[in-house]
Amino acid sequence: MGGDFGPRSIVQACIASLSATPSLHLTLVGQPSLLEELIASHPAVDRARLTITPASETISMDDKPATALRGKPDSSMRVALELLRDGKVQACVSAGNTGALMALSRYVLKTLPGIDRPAMVAAIPTQKGYCQLLDLGANVDCSAEHLFQFAVMGSVAAEALGVARPRVALLNIGTEDIKGNQQVKLAATLLQGARGLNYIGFVEGDGLYRGEADVVVCDGFVGNILLKSSEGLATMIATRIEALFKQNLASRMVGALALPLMRRLQADLAPARHNGASFLGLQGIVVKSHGSAGVEGFQSAIARALIEIQENLPQRLHGRLEDLLP
Amino acid sequence: MGGDFGPRSIVQACIASLSATPSLHLTLVGQPSLLEELIASHPAVDRARLTITPASETISMDDKPATALRGKPDSSMRVALELLRDGKVQACVSAGNTGALMALSRYVLKTLPGIDRPAMVAAIPTQKGYCQLLDLGANVDCSAEHLFQFAVMGSVAAEALGVARPRVALLNIGTEDIKGNQQVKLAATLLQGARGLNYIGFVEGDGLYRGEADVVVCDGFVGNILLKSSEGLATMIATRIEALFKQNLASRMVGALALPLMRRLQADLAPARHNGASFLGLQGIVVKSHGSAGVEGFQSAIARALIEIQENLPQRLHGRLEDLLP
Numbered sequence: 001m002g003g004d005f006g007p008r009s010i011v012q013a014c015i016a017s018l019s020a021t022p023s024l025h026l027t028l029v030g031q032p033s034l035l036e037e038l039i040a041s042h043p044a045v046d047r048a049r050l051t052i053t054p055a056s057e058t059i060s061m062d063d064k065p066a067t068a069l070r071g072k073p074d075s076s077m078r079v080a081l082e083l084l085r086d087g088k089v090q091a092c093v094s095a096g097n098t099g100a101l102m103a104l105s106r107y108v109l110k111t112l113p114g115i116d117r118p119a120m121v122a123a124i125p126t127q128k129g130y131c132q133l134l135d136l137g138a139n140v141d142c143s144a145e146h147l148f149q150f151a152v153m154g155s156v157a158a159e160a161l162g163v164a165r166p167r168v169a170l171l172n173i174g175t176e177d178i179k180g181n182q183q184v185k186l187a188a189t190l191l192q193g194a195r196g197l198n199y200i201g202f203v204e205g206d207g208l209y210r211g212e213a214d215v216v217v218c219d220g221f222v223g224n225i226l227l228k229s230s231e232g233l234a235t236m237i238a239t240r241i242e243a244l245f246k247q248n249l250a251s252r253m254v255g256a257l258a259l260p261l262m263r264r265l266q267a268d269l270a271p272a273r274h275n276g277a278s279f280l281g282l283q284g285i286v287v288k289s290h291g292s293a294g295v296e297g298f299q300s301a302i303a304r305a306l307i308e309i310q311e312n313l314p315q316r317l318h319g320r321l322e323d324l325l326p
Numbered sequence: 327m328g329g330d331f332g333p334r335s336i337v338q339a340c341i342a343s344l345s346a347t348p349s350l351h352l353t354l355v356g357q358p359s360l361l362e363e364l365i366a367s368h369p370a371v372d373r374a375r376l377t378i379t380p381a382s383e384t385i386s387m388d389d390k391p392a393t394a395l396r397g398k399p400d401s402s403m404r405v406a407l408e409l410l411r412d413g414k415v416q417a418c419v420s421a422g423n424t425g426a427l428m429a430l431s432r433y434v435l436k437t438l439p440g441i442d443r444p445a446m447v448a449a450i451p452t453q454k455g456y457c458q459l460l461d462l463g464a465n466v467d468c469s470a471e472h473l474f475q476f477a478v479m480g481s482v483a484a485e486a487l488g489v490a491r492p493r494v495a496l497l498n499i500g501t502e503d504i505k506g507n508q509q510v511k512l513a514a515t516l517l518q519g520a521r522g523l524n525y526i527g528f529v530e531g532d533g534l535y536r537g538e539a540d541v542v543v544c545d546g547f548v549g550n551i552l553l554k555s556s557e558g559l560a561t562m563i564a565t566r567i568e569a570l571f572k573q574n575l576a577s578r579m580v581g582a583l584a585l586p587l588m589r590r591l592q593a594d595l596a597p598a599r600h601n602g603a604s605f606l607g608l609q610g611i612v613v614k615s616h617g618s619a620g621v622e623g624f625q626s627a628i629a630r631a632l633i634e635i636q637e638n639l640p641q642r643l644h645g646r647l648e649d650l651l652p
Contacts, residue, residue, distance in 0.1 A: 232534060
């Protein structure tokens, strides 16, 4: 029921995903009459693979996590997570309120043994491909141990996405040992001693975009600022390019020619918006689609959930954590 | 003697600045024979306005702040700061090692009364103009009081640069009161109670680039990551645009036409690189030119120092701090 565009674009994305992936089954959780009405406008859909589970309440984008936890026992978000907990579905995808989704996920699914707090991870484009950046805002204050756990989770997630021996780095304001705050320095010591993890040291903000690492670890305050300021800068650059191309007749002509190139670039630059963020460290797969991502974004989030199901990500994480955590 | 391109480009920048500003006098600090040789290739220069003060040592880009403080008593950086302390010059501009420059500035010049730590500030381009972002890396761990002092200093600096009643904001991961870490929440309380400061609340990473504030305050860890990741992203976008424009004949033609537009955009996007960063809170004006900024960058740093001299920035800061600080 969530997302800036509401259930209409989610239903559309679901129907597109069903026809793209014949083995996929989807359960929509929410107000049945509304959902049936939205499905009815797509008569070709295979209803054997698209079911509805009713939920009478909806968590709004402004609801506090406490409201989601205590005030709305029959919210679509909570019912979806309970289906996951009870083994009736294999993953949960939501475009709703991030804070509420994290709080409910922790409460309903619980974290994996050895994990204090789940982290949010997304793929960020770099000069060489992508890097998994975590945490993106679920955990504001982090100890060295939390950063260490994020590094392990990020490494396993990158492997599941096809990266062999992912290069794991800590985000810092310099690459020398003496740089950074206490938590980062202590986390570096923990990571240097970890067997089976390809820890490569510190990476700076520009190094991240140069593609120096496959997994970049930071606390949720820094990660959220980095992600949102990058989104803001990419939007500003796109706006300025458009403005430049509109200045006079000559540049308008260039602009008309350059437009398709620019569109591809913009789509390329916003994969976090497009592919969604995963919650790592839970006993279950939860993918958060960006609220403003629209149909294509929600489809990408479903695709990410499918990969995590195929790779059995929580199980892999659990195994690796048993090896690595003290 | 500093900077990625060494004294050659600094001498070039100085000579260009002297001819652009007839009232300007410059003192070059470093190895006299080398500097004389570099000046000799510009015979038209007005030597009455360009003097040399000898310094036998040079701080390298890898030197630790402790080495700069204790190991090199006759470094060009230190001698330049001593000229400033002794009133022989009105500002110091350097392209050298940032950590060393900050440590030496604090030691030689001292901070203004009421200021615990100087901060580094630079102008960041936004959708609506510029915002002053601080701290950019001089202070890794910051208390709420430090953030409050940064806010006051940033506000005065923005005023000196021509902004009336600058909108001051704290960088945070949400705009609601409950968001953020302890320091940020407490700093918000301090700022809400400050008379004569146009505090507008929290701003997020994307809000910064939307131009929601004229002054954005954060700790040096976050500010450095934001600045460097923005530089990295802007470079990546520029590289991708170039690559897109080289893919086939049609796009190569578009690219050739678009190139001048793109160059303007890139220059526009790297003002921190171009204009340098100011150290605020010292008893004297110190501007740090970006090490890789080249001739034009160093010229801009000199220009920024000139504005701060005209506006008597340290004196203005001192007066405002007396009014505002408890």
